[in-house]
Amino acid sequence: MITVIIPSKGRDTLKRSLRSLIFQTNPNWTCIVVLDGVEYNDKIDDHRIIYYSINKLGNDINGAGLVR
16 A cells, blocks of 8 residues: 655645546555645545645745645
8 A cells, every 4th residue: 555645735736646646557545635724626536535624834945844
């Protein structure tokens, strides 16, 4: 089992990243998307993708690290 953690501000690249993950040859994965202070309405319906919304944490250079 592979687990991928993606911190996100809800950018357009999130959907592209998730689609890339879905089309991998190994289907044995789970993805945790942590939405950093944003609402994301363009969610992909796949049981392997889990979305978490949190209060805004990432503001500077280490923002993604804080969100993870």
